[in-house]
Amino acid sequence: MSRLALSRVDAPMTAARVGIGGPVGSGKTALVERLIPALQARGIDIAVITNDLVTAEDAERVRRSGLIDPERVSAVEAGACPHTVIREDPTLNIEAADELERRFPGVELILLESGGDNLASTFSRDLTDFWMFVIDVAGGDDIPRKRGPGVIRTDLLVINKVDLAPHVGVDLARMQREATDVRGGRPVLLTNCRRGEGIEAIVDLLEREVLFRT
């Protein structure tokens, strides 16, 4: 075996692995598309894994976005409920992340986007070091009060599409307050991914919690 091959095999896997989960249509892929340039602008070397039910739809969307080298985007097809491959048996995603680290040894952060799921969806700690759960105001301002495990246990709750709040009769301040209450004060951040609002605050948190830059 060549020295290069040995070094590829033996290189430690140290990239931070960050999960993104949430209901269908809440804006997970849109968040990934905003995080990519924001992370790159801070000089962070990244790769992406997307999970879909039986296609590579989201991976293709990110690959075609022009935001990132398509080789740095991997697709995992769950073939079943999305939570099965991020929680019960995350082997496929762990292997996909390991493979990205082998191919791109300098990668510092891997984003793992789950397929759209329900409020009970959570990530295994074997897979991710940090994960965020994305909900949106149009899904209803009662979502935080329902105390789904995704909302409660995630490291960061993201409330997206805040620009729609007045159009769907949502009291955003109350929704944010209730979300913070049910989470015992742990982080809740607001975004409008269409306009890129609120993204820098998420990157700030990732820099502190898993990249240890601040």
Next chain:
Amino acid sequence: MLRLHGIMGRADDRAYAGRIHALEHRGGIELLFVPPEDAGRKRFRLTTDRGTDCAVSLDRDEELIDGALLHLDSDRAIIARFGAQQVWRLRARDPASALKLGWHAGNLHWRVRFEGDHLVVLLDAPLATYRARIQPLLDAGEVVERDHV
């Protein structure tokens, strides 16, 4: 921020015993309490019982253990401590009740193990939130709580 990477060994390893014993006498032992549900993380940021902000990373094939020695110098040692895993032991009254309990535990994705005729639920959230899910079975006496620790 104190940047720590990897596990040096166990705090009770013979190789470190003398230095750690000496640090104990000088008040140089700091404990980093890790919630059991977070023990699988390979990167995390926590503060020790003496206020040191620690940024910890492990290789993917390293497993954090209770008592892991994460840092050792002439002034201090930093040792990981797991909070005890909270569990809830349940016993079903009869086979029909056991089927119902098993159905709920599976449907709710509870982490469980078996101890004889008891179902032991490993808690990742306050017990009350688990109890609420099977309250009718508890109220009807179909499932009996043995204890929780």
